[in-house]
Amino acid sequence: MYIKNLYLKDFRNYQLLSLSLNEGINIFIGDNAQGKTNILESIYYCSLGKSHRTNKDKELIRWDAKESYISTYVCKNRLDKKIDIKIFKEGKKGIRINSIKLNTISDLIGIFNVVIFSPEDLKIVKESPIFRRRFLDIELCKLNKKYYHNLVQYNKVLNDRNAVLRKWNGNNTDIIEIYDKQMSKFGNFIIRERLKYIQKLNEKGKIIHRDITSNSENIQFNYITSIKNHNNIEEELFNLLAQSREKDMEKRVTSIGPHRDDFSININDIDARKFGSQGQQRTSVLSIKFASLEIIRDEIGEYPVLLLDDVLSELDLNRQKYILNSINKVQTIITCTGIMDIKDYLDEHVKIFNVKDGTVS
Numbered sequence: 343m344y345i346k347n348l349y350l351k352d353f354r355n356y357q358l359l360s361l362s363l364n365e366g367i368n369i370f371i372g373d374n375a376q377g378k379t380n381i382l383e384s385i386y387y388c389s390l391g392k393s394h395r396t397n398k399d400k401e402l403i404r405w406d407a408k409e410s411y412i413s414t415y416v417c418k419n420r421l422d423k424k425i426d427i428k429i430f431k432e433g434k435k436g437i438r439i440n441s442i443k444l445n446t447i448s449d450l451i452g453i454f455n456v457v458i459f460s461p462e463d464l465k466i467v468k469e470s471p472i473f474r475r476r477f478l479d480i481e482l483c484k485l486n487k488k489y490y491h492n493l494v495q496y497n498k499v500l501n502d503r504n505a506v507l508r509k510w511n512g513n514n515t516d517i518i519e520i521y522d523k524q525m526s527k528f529g530n531f532i533i534r535e536r537l538k539y540i541q542k543l544n545e546k547g548k549i550i551h552r553d554i555t556s557n558s559e560n561i562q563f564n565y566i567t568s569i570k571n572h573n574n575i576e577e578e579l580f581n582l583l584a585q586s587r588e589k590d591m592e593k594r595v596t597s598i599g600p601h602r603d604d605f606s607i608n609i610n611d612i613d614a615r616k617f618g619s620q621g622q623q624r625t626s627v628l629s630i631k632f633a634s635l636e637i638i639r640d641e642i643g644e645y646p647v648l649l650l651d652d653v654l655s656e657l658d659l660n661r662q663k664y665i666l667n668s669i670n671k672v673q674t675i676i677t678c679t680g681i682m683d684i685k686d687y688l689d690e691h692v693k694i695f696n697v698k699d700g701t702v703s
Contacts, residue, residue, distance in 0.1 A: 343454065345385065345645050346415040346422075349485060353429075354380035355700035364693035367669065369676045372697035378515075378677035381697075382458065382649045382695035384412045385675065388425045389456045390480070391437060391447040395466050399429050404508055406626040409475060415503035416454045419644050423453055448490050455484050459631040459653050464471035466630065468616055471604035478536050478605070481634055484640050489535050494590060496528035496599045500589035500601055507594045511685045515587070522583040533567060539637070540565045540605055546633035551609075554625055556662050558611050561629055650675040654684060 352361040353470040370378045379395075383402075386394050393402060403410040410429040416422060427434040437444045444450055463472040468675045483490040503521040543563050569578050582598045590596055591612050606612040607626050614626050639645045648669060654662050655678060666687040681688070 343416055343418045343647065345647060345675075346417050348381070349411075349549075350381075350384055350566070351411040353384055353402060353403040353410045353412055354404065355564060356380065357404060357556075357700065359624075359700075359702060361695070361702065363673070364691065365672050367675055367688065368677065368694045368695065369678065369681060369692060369701070370695045370697050371678060371680060373679060376696070376697045377700045378697045378700075379651055381702075382651050382675060382677060384458075385414065385647065385649060386456055387459055388412060388414050388416075388427060389450075389454050390484075391427070391435070391450045394458055394460070399433060399435060399546050400431050402429055403431055408462060411457040414454075425450075425454060448487060448494075449459045451490055452485070452487060452642075455642065456644050456649055457619065457631055457638070458649040458651065459627070460649075460651035461653060461656055463627050463631070464623060467607055467618070467626050472600075473686065475601070475603065475606050477630070478539060482535055482539055485638065488527070488537065489532070492528045492531040496525060496532055496600065499524045499528065500596055500599065503596050504594070507590055507596070510591050510594065519584075522580055522587075525583060525596075526580035529600050530577050531568075533569060533575050533579075533603070536537075536574075536600070536605075537565055537572060537627070542637050542640075543630065543633050546636045547629045550632045551625065551629040554628060554661060559612075559625070561614075561623070561626060562608045562611070564606045564608070566606060567600070568598055568638055621658065625661065627662060628657070628665070645672045648672045650676045651675050652679070654678055 344365045345363050348359070348363065350356045353359075359381075370381060372378050381395055383395055393399070398400070401430045408431055409499075412427045412429075413425065415424050421592070424440050430436075435676040437447070437450055439450070440455060466477050469557065479489075479493055483493065499521055503518065503525065506517055506521070519643075540563050547561055548565065551559060568582055569575050571578050583596075586598045590598075607618075607630075609618055609622050609626065610617065614622055618626065635645060635648060650665070653678065654665070656663070662684055666684060678684075680693070
């Protein structure tokens with residue numbers, strides 16, 4: 343799939359922008375704070391109905407406007423899609439696909455897929471488990487609407503259980519047991535799908551990582567959960583929730599479940615988060631992102647759009663070359679401050695845009 347054109351009105355610092363994009367590589371060059379990342383953000387928004395930079399939609403609306411509008415035309419193997427999104431200051435949004443209004447945000451997910459790689463993605467390797475769980479959840483939601491449904495339901499039950507725990511007075515545990523049964527049911531599905539995804543990440547990521555590092559490094563991903571018996575996740579999760587009930591009542595928060603799970607990233611059997619060098623951590627993220635591309639291609643039969651947000655300058659020449667040599671079959675949209683270091687690796691089909699003060703030429 344690829345984006346044929348993109349239209350923005352009152353989005354971030356763009357009063358009006360209309361772009362025709364190349365099916366291959368598109369490079370947006372400009373100094374910092376000129377609006378390069380805002381273009382990638384608008385494309386990402388068309389994929390998931392939310393920003394990768396903020397949870398507040400009103401921040402996406404140009405400061406003196408009442409609403410923001412994004413429109414993109416996506417060419418796909420089977421049926422092209424025109425995605426139109428209006429974002430209103432009061433927090434609402436309206437989404438149409440081929441002029442048909444969507445009832446829920448879940449109806450958008452999977453229509454148009456992107457993989458984004460930005461400097462912030464180092465948090466997947468370097469920081470707390472929440473960033474790794476978020477990565478898994480986003481990737482799985484793209485591919486499986488049932489996963490999205492189970493995740494939404496699990497989080498709803500989790501919030502309800504925590505609300506009861508916060509107000510706990512020592513009476514009636516029946517309501518907690520009801521929540522435990524529901525959490526076990528939805529959690530079972532979430533954990534099973536995450537385990538499958540980690541397996542795919544290993545299959546794709548190991549090959550990619552060896553290619554990047556000239557066979558000098560081996561990468562391994564391991565899902566970390568309290569569940570020991572993966573053949574009977576639902577029952578074990580329910581039992582663990584029951585066993586931790588007294589502790590949860592004392593601390594007034596749910597301590598067991600997929601909302602606490604994690605996955606490790608090991609390079610040559612060493613934890614990349616604790617002991618990996620900066621270069622190894624960057625390469626790990628690169629392997630994860632390119633593995634995600636391949637997983638999506640396997641699942642839906644075509645590559646998603648790849649967004650590279652000012653990451654080439656963060657990588658050494660060898661890793662830059664790997665990226666540029668690997669994207670010949672993928673529409674790629676790159677932001678950077680210049681192309682002097684990479685121009686020798688670009689062919690004549692690259693489309694280059696200059697960005698300055700919210701205008702693109």
